[in-house]
Amino acid sequence: MLGGGRAPILVLSQNTKRESGRKVQLENINAGKQVADVIRTCLGPQAMLKMLMDPMGGIVMTNDGNAILREITVQHPAAKSMIEIARTQDEEVGDGTTSVIVLAGEMLASAEQFLEQQIHPTVIIKQYRQALEDIIALLEGPLSVSIDKNDKKALANVVKGCIGTKFISKWSDLAVNIALDAVQTVMLEENGRTEVDIKRYAKVEKIPGGSLEDSEILKGVMLNKDVTHPKMRRYIENPKIILLDCSLEYKKGESQTNVEITAEGDFTRMLEIEEEHVRKQCDDIIALKPDVVFTEKGVSDLAQHFLLKAGISAVRRVRKSDNNRIARACGAVIVNRTEELQASDIGTGAGLFEIKKLGDEYFCYITKCKNPKACTIVLRGASKDILNETERNLQDALQVARNIVLKPRLVPGGGAIEMAVAQRLLQKATHGPYRALAHALEIIPRTLSQNCGANTIRTLTALRAKHANHTDQNSPCTWGIDGESGELVEQKDKGIWEPLAVKLQTYKTAIETAILLLRIDDIVSGSKKKDKEPNTPSQIQEQTAAMQD
Known part of the structure; x- marks a missing residue:
């Protein structure tokens, strides 16, 4: 767009000098390795904790990869995408956040030697994709075992x-x-x-x-709530529960509402209408003879009075999510208007309603449910x-x-599955990048032994030998590393297994992220510059020439 219009100018990353090709790829690899190095010590039973400080002065102590990376602030775009994969892993399968970062960093590092040999990134990517397909086939086939989910x-x-x-x-x-x-x-x-x-x-x-x-x-369900009136019952066995999504109070007008009172009795009549409205709501509830009413909105003093007289306990301002949990636990139906209440909406599945004091706060318990489909920990x-x-x-x-x-399928833990997959891939390997990715998988057992303080080279060599001597092609070799001592153990005997879903997601995410970052050959940022915009044709020509250089 030429002329006096404001077109966005291409502003290049970090310094204004254009960086492209191999240099950017090596920078991305470096950023990935740095992120992986930060949390490498958080892998395994002997993992170290990180203490994180936020800008407000609060602290977090954890060895959860996702929690650590959430608190870290990074500038480099490749490092940001590495942090993103930990979040994806956490949302998808909830475990393996540290492993996925360590693996992705190592796979990027494996590609570095081939870039320096002037091999084109697409050649490396093709081999990585092939390896990923083979890994998935191995994991879903001979290298995983099924489990009875009822055991x-x-x-x-x-x-x-x-x-x-x-x-x-x-x-x-x-x-x-x-x-x-x-x-x-x-x-x-x-x-x-x-x-x-x-x-x-x-x-x-x-x-x-x-x-x-x-x-x-x-x-059942527990809420950080107390009944609205101190005289209401706080212990009810086999309670009948009503759940509401409406307020038990008179609805006031919005801020623009004007009410003009002319006659002497008008104000009294207004108050009477309010009272009648609340009384009708309470009568609708009392007619069904419940023991407890939960509402997501407020309960007026007048409504409390009517409910107390009828021997009904009320809890107000319950969160929507909590109300849904109570509905699942006791079989009640959440109703939006008291006029629509029916006997079938009442929840009778709970065995006990009680208010307890823990510390200096009151908590409401709905427990001993017959068939709860919700719970509180x-x-x-x-x-x-x-x-x-x-x-x-x-x-x-x-x-x-x-x-x-x-x-319900499992793979052996403690680095055993990584070593088993690496051995199978090395048997098929014909190209350099494919072989390098197989070796990159060994980073998990290597890191486990490093975090225990064991002799890494000796341990890994012994582990490789165990897997190389495993001849049964239809079952996984379960020799791995004991995360406590760093010694070799058979995970089958030790009972350390991991869900297949977690491992599959870890490998897919790590390899696909490595592929994504290897495909980047340029980093540019499109932002508008306010002060130095080229308005004259000669300025535009100068800007274009500078960009072409």
Whole structure:
């Protein structure tokens, strides 16, 4: 666009000098390696924690790859895309966030030697794609084993293996039982489809105080709420529950509303209309003889008076998400208008409604539900930092349990599957990049042994030999590294298995990210410059010439 119009000028990254081709690719590889180096020490049971400080002065202590990368601020666009993949991994399968970054960084580093040999990136990418297809075929075929999803002991072993690398590992039995119970509770099977919605229906409530051993899972729902009136009942067995999405108070007009009062009795009449409206709402509720009413909006003093007289407890300003959980737990239906209430909308599935005081706050419990499809996990701990880290670990455990229920296939953990895949790929390898990617997979067992302080070269050589001597092509070799001691162990005997869904997502994400970053041969940024815009034809010509140079 020429002339006096304001066209965006091409402004080039970092310094205004144009960078392209090999230099940019090497820079991207470098950025990827730096991100991977930051969290490499967070892999395995002997992982170190990172202490992160946010701009407000708050601190986070964790070894969760995704939580660490969320707090880090980076400038380089390639590093930003590396951080993005940890988030994707966390949202998709909930585990393997550290592994995916370490693998992606190593795969980028493997490509560096070929770029320096002047091999075109598309040749490397083609080999990487081929390797990814072979990895998926191997994992879904001979290198994974199936598991009975109804065998609770086998499921518990897998979940325990996945949280063995986390802070909560000391209380692993408790965490495993909570995770498996939560997944079993919220699992819905409809039309041959299994749905496990942890985010919506398995709520974690963190209450400082007590110890981690006091944590429990409730067969029902707990809210940080108290009844609206101090004289209302706080302990009701087999309560009938009504859930509302409307306020039990008179609706006031908007700010522009004008009311003109002329006669003497008009104001009194207005108050009477308000009272009649609230009385009618309460009569609609009282007619069904419930014991407890939950509403997402307010409850006026007048409504409290009517409900108290009828012996009904009321809880107000309940979150929509909490209301949905109560509906799933006790079988009630959320109603938008009191006139539409029917007997079938009442929830009778709960065994107990009670208000308890924990610390200096009141909590409302709806428990002993007959068939709850929602649950609440109550976490206790010494401080907020410990509770936050416990919650992050527990979310990983919940996701792992969910993954196995949805896709009941496993692969051996402790770096065994990476070494097994690498061996199979090396047997097929004909090109350099394909072979390099196979070697890049060994970064996981190598990092595990490094984090234990073991002799890395000796351990890896011994592990390679074990896998090379494995002759059965239809089953995986389960020799891997013991994350506690750094010694070689057979993971089959130790019971350390990982869900196939997590591993598949890790390899797909890591290799596809490496491919994406290798395809970039230029970094430019399009932004408008306010002060030095070329308006005259001669200025435009100068700008164009400079860009061509």
